[in-house]
Amino acid sequence: MSSETTTVHAEGAEHGEHEGMTKKRILKIFYILTAITCVEFFIALVIAPHYKDGAVWINPAYIVLTLLKAYFIVAFFMHLKFEKVGLALAIIVPILFIIGLILVLTNESHYWIGLRHI
Amino acid sequence: MSTAVTQHVDEVKSTPGSGGRSPFNVEYGKMMMWFFLLSDAFTFSSLLISYGALRFSAPTWPSPSLVFQSVPGTSIEHGAPLVFVGIMTFILIASSVTMVLAVEAGHRNAKKEVVTWMLFTILGGLMFLSCQALEWNHLHSEGFWWGHIPTKEVMSEFFKGNVTEGQMAMTSHQFANLFFTITGFHGFHVFSGVVINIIITINVLLGTYAKRGSYLMIEKVGLYWHFVDLVWVFVFTFFYLV
Numbered sequence: 001m002s003s004e005t006t007t008v009h010a011e012g013a014e015h016g017e018h019e020g021m022t023k024k025r026i027l028k029i030f031y032i033l034t035a036i037t038c039v040e041f042f043i044a045l046v047i048a049p050h051y052k053d054g055a056v057w058i059n060p061a062y063i064v065l066t067l068l069k070a071y072f073i074v075a076f077f078m079h080l081k082f083e084k085v086g087l088a089l090a091i092i093v094p095i096l097f098i099i100g101l102i103l104v105l106t107n108e109s110h111y112w113i114g115l116r117h118i
Numbered sequence: 119m120s121t122a123v124t125q126h127v128d129e130v131k132s133t134p135g136s137g138g139r140s141p142f143n144v145e146y147g148k149m150m151m152w153f154f155l156l157s158d159a160f161t162f163s164s165l166l167i168s169y170g171a172l173r174f175s176a177p178t179w180p181s182p183s184l185v186f187q188s189v190p191g192t193s194i195e196h197g198a199p200l201v202f203v204g205i206m207t208f209i210l211i212a213s214s215v216t217m218v219l220a221v222e223a224g225h226r227n228a229k230k231e232v233v234t235w236m237l238f239t240i241l242g243g244l245m246f247l248s249c250q251a252l253e254w255n256h257l258h259s260e261g262f263w264w265g266h267i268p269t270k271e272v273m274s275e276f277f278k279g280n281v282t283e284g285q286m287a288m289t290s291h292q293f294a295n296l297f298f299t300i301t302g303f304h305g306f307h308v309f310s311g312v313v314i315n316i317i318i319t320i321n322v323l324l325g326t327y328a329k330r331g332s333y334l335m336i337e338k339v340g341l342y343w344h345f346v347d348l349v350w351v352f353v354f355t356f357f358y359l360v
Contacts, residue, residue: 021222030215037207044183044200044359059360066355070348077218077344079337087142091152098163105171112175 021076029076036069151338155345158307162349165303166356169296177285180276180293182358190252203358206249207350210308213242214347221340224333229322232336236319239343243312250305254298262294297357304353307346314339 040062048058075081080088142149173179183199190202220235261268267290270283277286318339327333 021218023219023222026215026218026222030211033211034208037204037211040355040359041200041204062355062359066351069351073214073344073348073351077214077347078341084141084143087144087149087152090142091156094156095159098160098167101163101167102170105167106174109171109174112171116175116177 021079025076029072032072033069036065036072040065145334148334148338148341151341155341158345162303162352165300166352169300169356172292172296176289176292178277178279178281179289181278182360184276184278185257185293186358188256190256200358202249202253203354206246206253207354209242209246209249210347210350213239213246214344216242217340217343221333221337224327224336227328227333229325229328232322232333233319236315236322236336240312240315240319243308243315243343247305247308247312250301250308254301257294257297262290262297264295264298265291267291267294300353301357304346304349307349311339311343311346314342 043058043061048055051058080091144152186203187197187199188195188202189198194201216235216238220232220239223231223235257263260272267273267287270286273286273290274281276290318335321327321335322333327335
């Protein structure tokens with residue numbers, strides 16, 4: 001096992017110089033995440049109160065910003081961007097099944113609304 | 119004859135994907151951590167999507183900006199929406215950063231730095247858990263709990279517009295059950311993460327990884343810790359913002 005570990009590290013070190021996470025890069029990602037969170041707060045505290053019944057674009061905006069944060073955490077903090085494409089696909093493709101569950105349950109919840117009016 | 123067969127077998131196993139070496143070029147434990155996190159992602163998405171479905175079909179919902187407008191642990195009871203959860207989010211993102219810094223120090227085999235950053239990460243985790251305890255305690259003191267809702271007077275403060283008492287009672291029940299279940303499940307993950315981080319830090323101090331020649335274990339627990347942060351990003355959006 002230890003020899004395998006060493007090979008992994010040795011191979012990583014060859015082209016890992018500019019691909020790895022340096023301290024500077026880590027801080028950069030941290031600032032990006034904090035900035036995105038601040039934008040979310042800005043929408044929630046400053047922009048949203050202007051609309052009495054809520055605007056259509058606000059929730060989608062939250063979701064897009066959340067997915068953006070998720071991208072930065074998974075790609076850089078969890079290092080997935082620098083792994084082999086095979087591993088990245090093995091993790092990301094199954095996640096896409098969740099979209100199916102979202103579609104099914106969204107449809108189902110509309111049906112529940114209908115049930116209540118019978 | 120037999121030598122030829124062995125050579126042939128060895129040849130087949132020499133390419134990635136045919137059993138020769140890992141096609142993913144990661145150590146076994148790290149790959150398994152990824153697959154565990156994938157399964158955990160499914161668990162959390164099921165919980166969050168059920169929450170979404172129930173909320174979509176509900177006639178009304180307790181407004182997050184009214185339910186979460188106090189700062190538990192201080193005298194601020196009203197008019198500070200998102201402040202407390204903002205602090206919690208910041209703590210968790212910051213602890214994620216200290217975790218990456220521990221991993222980075224591990225790559226350089228800098229034992230002392232690894233310990234320092236791991237201790238900061240543990241501290242961040244404990245601070246987050248304390249904040250969550252305060253938040254739970256606050257909601258509980260208002261009357262929310264699994265299967266319990268506040269009195270009619272208290273409850274009516276959490277809704278915007280014209281809502282009947284029956285609608286308030288129904289959606290408050292749903293909100294309470296979902297909130298405590300989902301943040302509870304997430305909090306339990308944070309708790310496990312803190313325990314795992316403590317064990318790993320003790321191992322670092324004992325020199326286990328220095329002897330092994332690699333701090334790969336820090337990367338594995340790091341993956342788990344970032345996942346906890348990742349889930350919080352979603353919980354935060356869907357419970358506090360939407």
